[in-house]
Amino acid sequence: MTVFSLYNTAADSAPPGVGMIALGAGVTVASVGAASAVSIPAVMTGSAVAVHGIPVMKNSAANLANQTGKAKTDPGPENTPAPAAGDKAPANDKKGSEPFMVTPQGGTLPKGTVIRENYVQNPDRPGSYGERLPNGKFNEKLRIDPGTPSGKKGPNDSHFHLDKKEEHIMDPNRWSWWLPTRNSK
Amino acid sequence: MNFNDFYWHDSVMKSIYIDRTNPGDNDIVTLHIDWYDKPQSSIVFRDVFQLNARMNFGVIAPASIDDGYMEADDCEDIKTFRKKWNGLNDNIILHCYVIKTSSTGSELRIIAQSFEEIL
Numbered sequence: 001m002t003v004f005s006l007y008n009t010a011a012d013s014a015p016p017g018v019g020m021i022a023l024g025a026g027v028t029v030a031s032v033g034a035a036s037a038v039s040i041p042a043v044m045t046g047s048a049v050a051v052h053g054i055p056v057m058k059n060s061a062a063n064l065a066n067q068t069g070k071a072k073t074d075p076g077p078e079n080t081p082a083p084a085a086g087d088k089a090p091a092n093d094k095k096g097s098e099p100f101m102v103t104p105q106g107g108t109l110p111k112g113t114v115i116r117e118n119y120v121q122n123p124d125r126p127g128s129y130g131e132r133l134p135n136g137k138f139n140e141k142l143r144i145d146p147g148t149p150s151g152k153k154g155p156n157d158s159h160f161h162l163d164k165k166e167e168h169i170m171d172p173n174r175w176s177w178w179l180p181t182r183n184s185k
Numbered sequence: 186m187n188f189n190d191f192y193w194h195d196s197v198m199k200s201i202y203i204d205r206t207n208p209g210d211n212d213i214v215t216l217h218i219d220w221y222d223k224p225q226s227s228i229v230f231r232d233v234f235q236l237n238a239r240m241n242f243g244v245i246a247p248a249s250i251d252d253g254y255m256e257a258d259d260c261e262d263i264k265t266f267r268k269k270w271n272g273l274n275d276n277i278i279l280h281c282y283v284i285k286t287s288s289t290g291s292e293l294r295i296i297a298q299s300f301e302e303i304l
Contacts, residue, residue, distance in 0.1 A: 122288065122290075124241040124291075125244075125287065128246075128287070136243065137244070137245055138243060145195075145251070152193070152254075153192040154193070166195050166249070
């Protein structure tokens, strides 16, 4: 299972089975298993933060209402594989009040999110995940984007894309993969 | 329309066309864009002096654009270019246009005198 990590991850040093989102420079955390084992020292709490020059960090609840521009389609992740065994979506809807994780490029997700175990990171773009194909190509399944800078047209809040679709998804409830112990009492 | 005012993010670059039918006199680079907020059109760069394209392939995903913008006129690209030409074109206006893609992490940097959107 991949635990969302911050700024920089030494992916090479991760234990087997542990993937990491971030590659860059800075703090990283990855862990597997119980939530109590997860240590995330650089959790963002909603105030504005510039990562790689891009201002990000909005409260995710606010994200739901702040999308600009139009989404041509809203097909949902019908082609996205179901969460892997052990990954679990939370039953409640407290995510909007929780801190975020941040990719090197400034994409944000709620705390506790993970990347599907069999996804690998796009070698050309941190924050993009998918499957490595036998022919050596990379099939993108998920991409986490930072919000567009203020004053630029686009979604000014962090969002993610599923299955190459153009929809800017800002609703954390549409994220499929979470730490397994989350809300699993 | 100002180059920076287009809805670049998640618009898709469908093709790049480099016109070499009349080189020197008419150096044109055309990007065909499927816009996120409107129908497709072409962005035509005229009087191009330099095209730097670092493009990654092998990623199965649309060539979604992360950002497009025009650099300041005194940016390093233009400074370097003018230095290379040793004053020959110091009196002409040049702009540096940048397109970056999301899934492939590609980057185009175009030094041209102007651009135009062709519907």
